[in-house]
Amino acid sequence: MQTKQDKLDIPALLSRLPLFQELTPDQVAPIAAGTREKRLGKGEMLFQKGDMPKGFFIIVYGQVKLAFPSASGNEKVVEILGPRQSFGEAVMFMDRPYPIFAEALMDTLLLHVSMQAVFELLGSDPTFARRMLAGMAARLHSLINDVESYSLRSSAQRVIGYLLQHCPHGADAECDGELEISLPTSKQIIASRLNLTPETLSRIFHELSEAGLITVQGKIIKAHDMRRLREYDL
Numbered sequence: 001m002q003t004k005q006d007k008l009d010i011p012a013l014l015s016r017l018p019l020f021q022e023l024t025p026d027q028v029a030p031i032a033a034g035t036r037e038k039r040l041g042k043g044e045m046l047f048q049k050g051d052m053p054k055g056f057f058i059i060v061y062g063q064v065k066l067a068f069p070s071a072s073g074n075e076k077v078v079e080i081l082g083p084r085q086s087f088g089e090a091v092m093f094m095d096r097p098y099p100i101f102a103e104a105l106m107d108t109l110l111l112h113v114s115m116q117a118v119f120e121l122l123g124s125d126p127t128f129a130r131r132m133l134a135g136m137a138a139r140l141h142s143l144i145n146d147v148e149s150y151s152l153r154s155s156a157q158r159v160i161g162y163l164l165q166h167c168p169h170g171a172d173a174e175c176d177g178e179l180e181i182s183l184p185t186s187k188q189i190i191a192s193r194l195n196l197t198p199e200t201l202s203r204i205f206h207e208l209s210e211a212g213l214i215t216v217q218g219k220i221i222k223a224h225d226m227r228r229l230r231e232y233d234l
Contacts, residue, residue, distance in 0.1 A: 059085050
């Protein structure tokens, strides 16, 4: 894992990412030349709504929150991103201002890949273009699933679905027995991500605890029976 003290080997970092791992060293070189590191402290903003993109970002370590601001001071969390995840590609192609803001939830190191370097590689490598399109399509599919979840699933089902995502093989895999889940960020941010109020999230955790399905200890959730948890409220 990359640490704050390490000197960055940007070509090596890029080559290990799914988007770039099939490129030759000669293809990675101009991308690396157009890539800069960006370090953020906890609570520091990466960009604000209305800023113009100049490329896209990849997280080396840390955690970034993407959210919509509101006039009332509240926010709607769109995504919580961690190491090896990228964001900002679609807005870069649209050449329009960011509709959201990005904030570091902990000390974070990012790579900023310049728009010009990406466009030059897209023009010379159709395979890279297909991989980038596939990544954006996957992100769109995830957002559609979110809309479906908010529209058709109960509050409890949303929370359970979030917990099931921590199964070793994913939310759609059969996952039995006990599992200890460490929440990646505050319950307030998780509630916003699930389109719930913090009070509703706390109530659902209490109901699941009363049902003997989980034990809540701060940010640690102990799920006592994943099969029963999957079947609850269905």
